[in-house]
Amino acid sequence: GENVEQHPSTLSVQEGDSAVIKCTYSDSASNYFPWYKQELGKGPQLIIDIRSNVGEKKDQRIAVTLNKTAKHFSLHITETQPEDSAVYFCAATGNTGGFKTIFGAGTRLFVKA
Amino acid sequence: GAVVSQHPSRVICKSGTSVKIECRSLDFQATTMFWYRQFPKQSLMLMATSNEGSKATYEQGVEKDKFLINHASLTLSTLTVTSAHPEDSSFYICSARWGADQPQHFGDGTRLSIL
Numbered sequence: 001g002e003n004v005e006q007h008p009s010t011l012s013v014q015e016g017d018s019a020v021i022k023c024t025y026s027d028s029a030s031n032y033f034p035w036y037k038q039e040l041g042k043g044p045q046l047i048i049d050i051r052s053n054v055g056e057k058k059d060q061r062i063a064v065t066l067n068k069t070a071k072h073f074s075l076h077i078t079e080t081q082p083e084d085s086a087v088y089f090c091a092a093t094g095n096t097g098g099f100k101t102i103f104g105a106g107t108r109l110f111v112k113a
Numbered sequence: 114g115a116v117v118s119q120h121p122s123r124v125i126c127k128s129g130t131s132v133k134i135e136c137r138s139l140d141f142q143a144t145t146m147f148w149y150r151q152f153p154k155q156s157l158m159l160m161a162t163s164n165e166g167s168k169a170t171y172e173q174g175v176e177k178d179k180f181l182i183n184h185a186s187l188t189l190s191t192l193t194v195t196s197a198h199p200e201d202s203s204f205y206i207c208s209a210r211w212g213a214d215q216p217q218h219f220g221d222g223t224r225l226s227i228l
Binding site for chain 1: 115154155157159162208214216217222
C-alpha cells in the first residue's frame with residue numbers, strides 16, 4: 001500500500017528564516033498532496049495543496065513543490081514567525097484503495113523569536 | 114468555507130460508560146467522513162471511513178462493535194465508544210470531504226478521558 005515518509009521529525013528555526021519539510025510517497029498513482037498544520041489541542045487545518053499536474057504552488061509565505069518522477073514533495077515556509085510553530089503533516093491521496101489519504105508522521109516546527 | 118464541527122471537545126467519564134461524538138459538516142455535503150485517533154506526539158491513525166447511507170469501513174485492528182459509526186446524513190456522522198475503558202482515552206478527530214479527490218477538512222477533535 002501507499003507509504004508517506006516525512007522529514008525532519010523536528011525542526012527548529014530562528015524567526016525570519018525559512019523552513020523546509022520534505023515528504024516522499026511510494027504509490028505512483030497518488031495525484032493529490034495536501035499539507036496540514038495542527039496546533040496544540042486542535043484538529044489539523046489545510047494550509048495548501050497541490051495536484052499532480054502542477055509542479056509548484058505558492059500562497060503568500062507558503063509554497064509547495066512536487067517532483068512526480070522522484071515522488072517527492074516539499075513544503076517551504078519563508079519569513080517564519082512564532083505563530084508558524086505547530087505540527088505539520090504532509091499527505092498523499094490516490095485513486096487506488098478508494099481514494100484513501102495517507103499521512104506522514106508529522107514535523108514539529110519551532111520558530112524561535 | 115469548509116467548516117467541520119465536532120462535539121463535544123472534551124469528555125471525562127467513568128469506565129463502562131458509552132460516549133457519543135458528533136461530527137458535522139456545516140457548509141458542505143460530505144460524501145465521506147473519516148474518524149481518526151491520535152496519540153500524543155504521533156500522527157493520525159485512521160479508524161474508519163464512513164460513506165453516507167452505508168456501513169462504515171473499519172481499519173484492521175479497530176473493533177467495529179467497540180467503535181460504532183453512523184453516517185445518517187450528508188452532514189452528520191457519529192462515533193460511539195461503547196463501554197469505554199481507560200485504554201480508550203485518546204484524542205479522536207473526524208474529517209469530511211465532498212468528493213473523492215477533494216481535501217479532508219477536520220474538526221477540532223474530542224479529548225476523551227476515561228477514569
